[in-house]
Amino acid sequence: MSYAVETRDLTRVFSGKKKRWWRRKPTPDEEESLGPVTALDGVSLQIREGELFGLLGPNGAGKTTLIKILATLLLPTSGQALVAGHDVTKDPFPIRQRINMVSGGETSGYGLLTARENIWMFSQFYGVPSKVSKARIDELMHIFGLWDKRDAKVRMLSTGQRQKMNMIRGFVTGPDILFLDEPTLGLDVNAARVIREYVMNWVRGQAGKTVLLTSHYMAEADQMCDRIAIIDKGRILACDTPANLKRMIRTETTFQLEVDTIRDTTSFMGLQGVKNFSHKDDISKNRSHLTFILEDEGPVAEILSSITSQGAKVHSLQKSEPTLEDVFISMVGRGLD
């Protein structure tokens, strides 16, 4: 199995503010806040080639620190990190040939250049032939809705437009491994949706493309990622597919139905696999709201059949599953925000 990214017991400690003779003596509280900070604490991960891997955690969990180490911006304190088989400490250059990185919520860019020039310039650092680069830029600008601003100076772009420009910068160089640090942070709903869809298609539509995505948007990670690692205080708490993570805390499945008012509900409890059942009638609308607690999804067909056999129509059927937020809360004991 070849891994795009592999870390072994990776630790990063940021040293605190050094005591200097000219600084006043800190109070005990200050002393604590000035001390060393362990951003990553023995992180071991394997991300397979072709995987869209999510790193989910609250602010300060260590997500960005991990990405900075993998992107060769920062050295680890101890442990090992391999990207595309190369050690980030000893061998950064071959890594840089195969990666790129985009940080969300950033307004970086050379203000005097146009959006197009900015992206083109970065593509030149990666040796993308100018003609190829320009064609790719035009295509991506259409996809990301930045075409109208292609010749606008970067300083004239809004925050969201700059962010889109940076996304294009990340893709235009054709990396094998892309690090996306909160890529949809601060974007409007539509722009975020476009980016999510593009990233998913980019990974799944081509062989050997890998994305490491950090996010604190649960739904985004759930929707996009093949596997997710939950990180808090520099430690990986769990790593699995979104479904398996949710399964870890799931003991039963909940279905909610809205149907025409039905009179006979006694038969439902006799169905195999139905652990619990409740119903509430809404007389004004002539509807019944039914909630089934099931061991698994097996009895759903029988329930529907029982309802329709009474001549009632099913208006909605909704399965309620544990969310990643529930998983996170169950592991960390608090929400992301």
Next chain:
Amino acid sequence: MSTYWRTFKTAAWLGWEMDSNWTEPWLFVLYSVIKPVAGAFILVLMYIVFVAIGRPQGDPDAFSYMYVGNSFFIFVASVLFGTFQVIQSDREWYQTIRYVYISPISYYVYILGRAASKIAVSVFAVAITLVFGVMFLGVRLHLALTDVPLFLVSTALGLSVLLAIGICLGGISFLTAKHTHGLAEGIPGLFYVFCGVLFPLSVLPNWGQAVGRAIPLTYWFDITRRLLTEGSTVNTTLGGYDAPTILLFLVVSSVGFFGLSVLIYKIGEYFARKAGKIDMTTSY
């Protein structure tokens, strides 16, 4: 090699865009002419003060000496500040440093490329200053055709030394916050005093002369003046050496400074990466 050339070319293009693209082309040309001419007037004022203090009868050799020195000092101020500022501006203002740094280039060559545009702009400024001096201020310049190759070689070496010093400052600026841009102004100030820019080494105390002789820019300014203002009566303390010897001093010190610049840059880069300072923003 192609990676280095590609990096240099792209960085030089970026530098040129940033140096020239801030206004309309005609205004940029006008600015490029007026700025060095205005600088020349400051020199005239300085000379008038010197004459008033020391030699009421005037000293054309001394004026040419300080005029040529100050003209070529444009390179020093511009290139040093330019190279130092590459890291600071990419990090603090444009916040692009992390993306440039993680691209498969030599960041060292990137800095050199960015500095290249500073050199291009400075060449124009130096030429304008010299032409203005000859035409309107009575500066006595003469460059023999046979001396042109030597002049070009010494200028190339002088610029190389400047780049090397600039890279050293770049390595240091990896580790410093943006308010330390004073360093990029203070270092040229030291060169202004100790390298015989405005006044010859002979007016410095012995220790000052020793400092001056340890800096390759002193030899660059000396050989440039020898070639441009032949027959000057100003005592530079280097009169005992012929031009090829001065050039040799310049070559040796240039090579030394380049080696030192790579070393300091690498050390600065390593510690910045270790401390997480490559892309820090200080926001002072």
